[in-house]
Amino acid sequence: MTVSTTDRRTAVEFDRAEQRTAHNYHPLPVVVAHAEGAWMTDVDGTRHLDLLAGYSALNFGHSHPRLLEAAHAQLDKLTLTSRAFVHDQFADFTAKLGDLCGKDLVLPMNTGAEAVETAIKVIRKWGYQVKGIPAGQAEIIVASGNFHGRTTTIVGFSDDAEARDDFGPFAPGFTTVPYGDLAALEAAITPRTAGVLVEPIQGEGGVIIPPPGYLAGIREVCTRENVLFAADEIQAGLGRTGRTFACDHEDVVPDLYVLGKALGGGIVPVSAVVADRDVLGVLKPGQHGSTFGGNALACAVGSAVVDLLATGDFQRRAADLEVLVRSRLESLVGRGVVGVRVRGLWAGVDVDPRVGSGRQVCEALLARGVLAKDTHGSTIRLAPPLVVSDEDLSWGLDQLAEVVSQA
Incomplete structure (x- = not known):
């Protein structure tokens, strides 16, 4: 330049x-x-x-004036308690977001990568406690060309050399299949498969849209095979594609929504995993957490974001x-x-x-x-x-x- x-x-x-x-x-x-x-x-x-x-x-x-108003008002009152205590913005945020997703429970975190890591832990724990997979053998199916974040676990199942090279060794337990290939995904499922983690549209890959019926097919296969379907809607969700969630284009409801980015309104980092009680309920106190996850400022802004989305x-x-x-x-x-x-x-x-x-x-x-x-x-x-x-x-x-x- x-x-x-x-x-x-x-x-x-x-x-x-x-x-x-x-x-x-x-x-x-x-x-x-x-x-x-x-x-x-x-x-x-x-x-x-x-x-x-x-x-x-x-x-x-x-x-955005409504989001700034929510942030300013909360800054004058309370920003952080940690999850050691409950603050007065928490119940409203979790209830609103849960209702938006049509799910029972919300687990707030901060960044998208944290939310993906949370989903991975929940899928594995569900696989052991509910599905009965032998200890240490749970597998998660992911798609080629994926981008779910940059932690060492996540880049371990990336096929992007720039994201992956020189950061190993990596965690096992992930099986990669071609994105958009439902037959390959179905063939990869074994008795050890606990979940499928995919982006309904691959943003970092270049806004790659899967073939029609792909998401509905994943939903059908996961239901039939007793496997959890986790949709990474961090970039695609919350209005970006013309629907609240990209999965909505095929009238699909995953078992876990993985959310982030727009949930913080461009003001604070806010992410969440949203699922029903039979999935998120596998977590018990002390098994997962975040100091800043679900803080008062984040919840105030996140609630205002959900209010904006609720208008359509x-x-x-x-x-x-x-x-x-x-x-x-x-x-x-x-x-x-x-x-x-x-x-x-x-x-x-x-x-x-x-x-x-x-x-x-x-x-x-x-x-x-x-x-x-x-x-x-x-x-x-x-x-x-x-x-x-x-x-x-x-x-x-x-x-x-x-x-x-x-x-």
Whole structure:
């Protein structure tokens, strides 16, 4: 990136951040100072349209007034007790989230990876205590191309070399089958299988949408074989795809919802595993926990998030904007784009490698005032806040069209 004199502060602040930070990320050279709705402003005062929304953590946009109001009100009263005590926001949050999911119990955590780790522990414990799998032999089926987080357990069943290499040895007990291949999943089930853990749409993989009937098929197979179905809806859930959950597109209810990102409203990290009592009830005091999980501030914000989702407005907004996004992106196929996948306000765009890598496309978009993020190779994903206006979204897609057409 060539930095102009008007970008001088951005360059200085970006360099300072890079000098004293472990390089586990490769951020675009922008330094954000303020954000509202779908727009972010950098330290030089330049506005950028956010087409990433914090990997779906900002489904409701930056600084949503109802979420900020909930956070501000709670900050003045109580932020943390730990789960050693019960605070006055806990019951409301767990009841609201449980009702939203149609489940009995909620286990709040902080990050998405924590929620996935929680689901893994619950599935295994259920496998031993309820299904009767011999001790130490429980297996969980996962899908190729998955992204469930970055703990050593989770990257151990990733097939992404960048996430996995040099972090072993890894925990056993996971069987990988091709994503979208129901027959392979069914064939992989053994008497030791306790659960199936899949993303209903693979976000990090490039918004990979499984074939129709895949999720319904998993539900049917798991029910028949007495295996738990855990849906990682951390990126896909909470309005992003035009429904409350991505599983809703096939009228599927998993045994465990694994939630995160948007649950914290872009204000605090909030995650949760939500399931019925016969599943989550296997945990007893002392067997799992988190100091900050379910803290008062998180519950206040999370309750406000569920209130927003309960209106259905954000789900409808994502569904409506899917029409615009699909039309615009499909018109680019053959003109700098070789493939697109769209579900709700979420899209994976495979750019013709002759145009450039995904990183290069995102750098070109940055120069035009649009923030997006690449994933593998020449693929970028678009996940604008659900509050983005039609006009702003169209403008952002105009910039993408200009970039890819300049090959």
